[in-house]
Structures are given as structure tokens and as C-alpha cells.
Amino acid sequence: MSDASPAAGSRADATRERLLAAAIEAFAAKGFHGTTTRDIAGAAGMSPAALYVHHRSKEELLFLISQRGHERTLELVRTARAADPDPIEQLRAVAAAFAEHHARAHTTARIINYELAALDDEHSAEIAELRHQIDGELRDLVRAGVADGSFDCPDPRLAAAALLSLGIDLARWYHEDLVWTPEAIAAAYAEFAVRIVGATSN
Amino acid sequence: MSDASPAAGSRADATRERLLAAAIEAFAAKGFHGTTTRDIAGAAGMSPAALYVHHRSKEELLFLISQRGHERTLELVRTARAADPDPIEQLRAVAAAFAEHHARAHTTARIINYELAALDDEHSAEIAELRHQIDGELRDLVRAGVADGSFDCPDPRLAAAALLSLGIDLARWYHEDLVWTPEAIAAAYAEFAVRIVGATSN
DNA sequence: TGTCACTAAGCAAGCGCTTAGTCACCCCTC
DNA sequence: GAGGGGTGACTAAGCGCTTGCTTAGTGACA
Numbered sequence: 330m331s332d333a334s335p336a337a338g339s340r341a342d343a344t345r346e347r348l349l350a351a352a353i354e355a356f357a358a359k360g361f362h363g364t365t366t367r368d369i370a371g372a373a374g375m376s377p378a379a380l381y382v383h384h385r386s387k388e389e390l391l392f393l394i395s396q397r398g399h400e401r402t403l404e405l406v407r408t409a410r411a412a413d414p415d416p417i418e419q420l421r422a423v424a425a426a427f428a429e430h431h432a433r434a435h436t437t438a439r440i441i442n443y444e445l446a447a448l449d450d451e452h453s454a455e456i457a458e459l460r461h462q463i464d465g466e467l468r469d470l471v472r473a474g475v476a477d478g479s480f481d482c483p484d485p486r487l488a489a490a491a492l493l494s495l496g497i498d499l500a501r502w503y504h505e506d507l508v509w510t511p512e513a514i515a516a517a518y519a520e521f522a523v524r525i526v527g528a529t530s531n
Numbered sequence: 532m533s534d535a536s537p538a539a540g541s542r543a544d545a546t547r548e549r550l551l552a553a554a555i556e557a558f559a560a561k562g563f564h565g566t567t568t569r570d571i572a573g574a575a576g577m578s579p580a581a582l583y584v585h586h587r588s589k590e591e592l593l594f595l596i597s598q599r600g601h602e603r604t605l606e607l608v609r610t611a612r613a614a615d616p617d618p619i620e621q622l623r624a625v626a627a628a629f630a631e632h633h634a635r636a637h638t639t640a641r642i643i644n645y646e647l648a649a650l651d652d653e654h655s656a657e658i659a660e661l662r663h664q665i666d667g668e669l670r671d672l673v674r675a676g677v678a679d680g681s682f683d684c685p686d687p688r689l690a691a692a693a694l695l696s697l698g699i700d701l702a703r704w705y706h707e708d709l710v711w712t713p714e715a716i717a718a719a720y721a722e723f724a725v726r727i728v729g730a731t732s733n
Numbered sequence: 734t735g736t737c738a739c740t741a742a743g744c745a746a747g748c749g750c751t752t753a754g755t756c757a758c759c760c761c762t763c
Numbered sequence: 764g765a766g767g768g769g770t771g772a773c774t775a776a777g778c779g780c781t782t783g784c785t786t787a788g789t790g791a792c793a
Contacts, residue, residue, distance in 0.1 A: 344772080359648065362564035366749060376774045381750065383772090442703070443645055446561060487711065487719050490704065491697055498696035501644065509689065517689050524726040546738080568783060578740050583784065585738095 345383040347373045352390045357436040361391055361447040391444060392452040398434075398441040399459040405430055406466045416474030417528050423470060424492065424522030429515035431499040438500035467493055471526060481527030488526050495521060547585040549575045554592045559638040563593055563649040593646060594654040600636075600643040601661040607632055608668045618676030619730050625672060626694065626724030631717035633701040640702035669694060673728060683729035690728050697723060 351372035355364040366387050370377045384390050409422040431438045448456060467489040474480035482488045495518060503514070553574035557566040568589050572579045586592050611624040633640045650658060669691040676682035684690045697720060705716070 360562060360564055362562055363649070365747080367747095377749085378751080378775085379773055387749070447565065484719055487716070488723075491720070491723050494697055494700035494704070495693055497703070498700040501699070502692065502696070514689070517686055518693070521690075521693050521727050524729060525723050527726060567781080569781090579783090580741080580785080581739055589783070 344373075344375075344379075348375070348380055348383055349390065349393060353394055353437055353440065356391065356394065356440045356444060361387075361440075361444045388447065388449055388452070391440070391447055392449075392456075394437065395441050395444070395448065395452075395456050396459070398437050399456060399463070402427075402430065402441075403459060403463050403466070406463060410466060410470060416470060416477060416479045417523065419470055420474065420492075420522050420526065420528065421519040423467070424496070425515040425519040427493075427496040428499060428518035429511045431496045432503045432509075432511035432514045435500045435503045438497070442497050442500055464489070464493065474526060474528065479528055481529065482525075491525055492522055495525075546575075546577075546581070550577070550582055550585055551592065551595060555596055555639055555642065558593065558596065558646060559641045563589075563642075563646045590649065590651055590654070593642070593649055594651075594658075596639065597643055597646070597650065597654075597658050598661075600639050601658060601665070604629075604632065604643075605661060605665050605668070608665060612668060612672060618672060618679060618681045619725065621672055622676065622694075622724050622728065622730065623721040625669070626698070627717040627721040629695075629698040630701060630720035631713045633698045634705045634711075634713035634716045637702045637705045640699070644699050644702055666691070666695070676728060676730065681730055683731065684727075693727055694724055697727075 348369060352364070352369045355368045355372060358364075359368075364387075366380050367377050369387075369390070370380045373379075380387075380390075384393075405426050406423055409426040410419050412422050413419055445453065445456065468486060471480065471482065471485040471489045471492070475482055475485050480488075499514065503509075509517075550571060554566070554571045557570045557574060560566075561570070566589075568582050569579045571589075571592070572582045575581075582589075582592075586595075607628050608625055611628040612621050614624050615621055647655065647658065670688060673682065673684065673687040673691045673694070677684055677687050682690075701716065705711075
């Protein structure tokens with residue numbers, strides 16, 4: 330039910346993570362402004378004040394979730410690109426990994442993509458930089474495919490935006506009791522991605 | 532900056548619409564729970580109490596926006612489908628209209644797609660029915676194309692979901708000072724749609 | 734004179750966050 | 764190994780403020 334667990338060890342760290350996990354569930358279900366600090370603390374089995382022993386504010390909780398999530402996504406995309414020099418294979422790998430992750434971690438992904446406006450200015454800038462890097466990876470990939478003639482696509486930037494949309498919107502509609510597994514989604518979406526850029530397989 | 536204006540006439544109706552327009556801007560920018568009734572009334576140049584002269588509650592405002600928006604989208608899709616019996620042409624028309632609308636009316640579209648959880652049970656059920664009809668139109672269209680051999684696409688339902696995602700996610704990222712016009716987006720997205728379903732043009 | 738859009742003032746409830754204090758536990762000393 | 768001083772996770776209570784919404788009343792127009 331979660332994908333958070335770094336730096337474990339002390340009892341305090343465990344509680345810290347428990348509060349973070351509760352915040353993820355609550356923010357995803359009711360949005361940042363729709364969630365109260367009492368909701369989060371209550372779901373973690375603690376009093377409202379305990380939240381402030383481990384975290385500075387409700388907003389900091391959101392930032393932490395957002396930061397971890399974006400770093401994870403960036404790493405995911407870079408790893409997928411690194412596996413093969415061929416743009417078509419890179420695109421398949423990136424689209425599959427991106428889609429599978431957005432299906433599997435749709436709870437976190439929902440917060441990451443739809444609660445950006447609730448971050449304060451400083452945190453917002455830091456997240457914007459991470460998003461810029463993720464977007465850059467996608468644009469570079471599409472441009473490389475166009476440059477070597479693998480892709481047929483008049484506007485690479487717009488194609489990159491469409492590819493991102495396909496994955497990100499999964500966070501909005503995917504949930505566990507659908508017929509599709511994250512792996513099935515990944516396979517289908519890899520094919521959609523290849524088609525969108527008009528790839529000619531060698 | 533808005534696309535609301537039916538049933539005008541009396542002074543009261545005009546004020547009612549002014550409040551609705553203010554609610555649209557505020558909900559889109561800060562979310563339903565992040566918006567206060569004072570924000571809405573203030574933006575409409577009125578006191579907080581004036582809101583309740585014209586509307587039952589803040590939630591009813593959201594429902595009204597959502598209902599109008601969904602009805603408009605459903606009509607848009609049906610009109611696009613009605614223009615031509617050929618599935619490929621229908622898909623082009625639907626994808627173009629859907630994308631253009633989500634770019635042009637991204638403010639309203641954002642509320643419609645991302646604030647569903649804030650509706651009360653009764654209103655939520657009514658909106659769910661409208662969404663079901665929109666989804667149905669898309670699925671029927673893809674199935675028709677697969678049936679007559681125009682489309683090559685192993686999972687029509689998943690392809691329909693991807694087509695919807697492409698349009699809906701525009702509401703998240705599109706804004707006025709980008710290089711692309713809604714018309715340019717529409718043209719590119721019509722091509723993406725045709726590619727996603729693997730259409731073989733006759 | 735009656736109607737109705739509209740406001741000033743305010744209510745009950747709920748918000749994020751703080752304060753003052755309790756309690757379990759750990760290490761050091763004798 | 765009993766006693767004591769210190770530490771830090773945790774809570775009950777509540778502060779200052781904001782929320783959605785109501786009420787009593789005003790003033791313009793028919």
C-alpha cells in the first residue's frame with residue numbers, strides 16, 4: 330500500500346513514515362485542502378499534535394511526498410533510457426515504465442500531479458525543476474528519434490507532451506479493481522507511444 | 532474568460548452568472564476546498580452573503596459548473612460523431628473537437644475532471660451518468676472501427692481510455708501563453724488519435 | 734407601499750498549529 | 764542492581780483565526 334521506506338531504523342523514523350503514509354492516502358482521496366491534520370494523525374493512530382513532533386507543517390508533508398515521487402519518476406525515466414541506445418527501444422521502455430508506475434503508484438501520482446498549487450513558493454520552485462528535467466528527458470528522446478529518422482512526427486514537443494499525458498492521466502482513472510494489471514497497461518501503452526511518434530521499426 | 536451565458540435576462544440572472552464565473556476561476560486555480568465563499572463573492576464584487584441569495588451552497592455551485600460542462604462535452608462528442616459515418620473520419624472529428632475544447636475551456640475542464648470528489652452523493656451520481664455516456668460514445672466509436680476493419684487495436688476499451696486521457700490531460704497542462712493555439716492542438720491530436728487505434732486510411 | 738437584490742454583522746463549527754505536561758525508557762552512579 | 768537524572772515521543776487542551784452559512788435590516792425601484 331506504499332512505496333516509502335528509506336532511512337528506517339529508530340522508532341521515530343517509523344512513526345514519521347506512518348504519518349507520511351497516512352498523508353498520502355488522505356491527500357489522494359480528498360485533496361490537500363480537503364484533508365485535515367486530524368485526519369492524518371487519526372489515520373496514523375495518533376493525536377493531532379504528534380504530527381508536529383515529526384513534521385514542520387501539513388505543507389511540508391505534501392512537499393516530502395511530492396519530492397520523493399518526482400525523484401523516483403525521474404530515476405525511472407533515466408534508467409529506462411539508459412538500457413538501449415535505439416530511440417524506438419528507449420521509447421518502448423520509457424512508456425512502459427512510466428505507465429506501469431503511474432498505474433501501480435496511482436495514489437502517490439495523483440498527489441504529485443494534481444496538488445502542485447498547494448506547495449509554497451520555495452517548494453514549488455524545487456518541484457518545478459524536477460518536472461523540467463523529466464519533461465526534458467522525454468523531449469530529448471523524441472528529438473533523437475526524429476533526428477535519426479526513426480520517428481515521423483511534425484512537432485516533437487507536442488508529441489512529448491502527449492506521451493506524458495498518457496501516463497499521467499492514469500493517476501486520475503486507474504484503480505485496483507479494474508480488469509487491467511499495471512503490466513498489461515504498460516504493454517499496451519508502449520505500443521501507443523510507438524504509434525504516436527509514427528515510429529518505423531527497422 | 533468564460534463560456535457560460537445561457538438563460539440571461541433579468542438583473543438577478545446576470546449576477547447569478549457573475550458568481551458562477553467567479554467560482555469557475557477560483558475553483559480552477561485553487562481547487563474546491565481551497566476556495567472560500569468569500570473568494571467567490573469578492574471576485575464577483577459582492578459581499579459573502581450575496582452568494583446565498585442566488586445559490587443554495589458552495590457545493591451547488593460546483594455541481595452547476597460540472598453539470599453544464601459535462602453536458603457540453605457530451606453534445607460536442609455526439610455532434611462530431613454525427614458528421615460522418617466512417618469511423619476514421621468520426622475519430623478525427625471527435626479527437627479534434629475534444630482536444631480543442633479541453634484547450635480552450637481548460638479552466639472549466641480542470642474543475643470538471645479533478646473536483647468530482649467534492650460533489651455530494653446525489654450530484655455525484657448524476658455526473659457519473661453523464662461521464663458514462665461520454666465514455667460510451669468513445670468506446671462505441673473505437674469498436675465500430677475495429678469491427679469494420681478500419682482500426683487495428685487489440686484492446687478497444689483501453690484505446691478509448693487512452694484517447695480520453697489525451698484530451699482530458701490538456702486541462703492540466705494547457706494555458707493561454709503557450710505557443711500552441713487550440714486549433715493547432717486539435718489538428719495534432721486528431722493525428723495522434725488515428726495513430727493510436729492503428730487506423731489504415733482507405 | 735411592497736418587493737427584492739443586496740449588505741453588515743455575526744454564529745457555530747472547524748481549522749492549523751502551540752503549549753504545558755505525562756510517561757516510558759536509557760544510561761550512569763554507588 | 765537499586766536509585767536517580769535526563770531524554771524524547773507523545774497527548775489533552777486550547778489559542779487565534781477562518782470557514783460555510785444565517786439573520787436582520789437597508790435602499791432602490793415598481
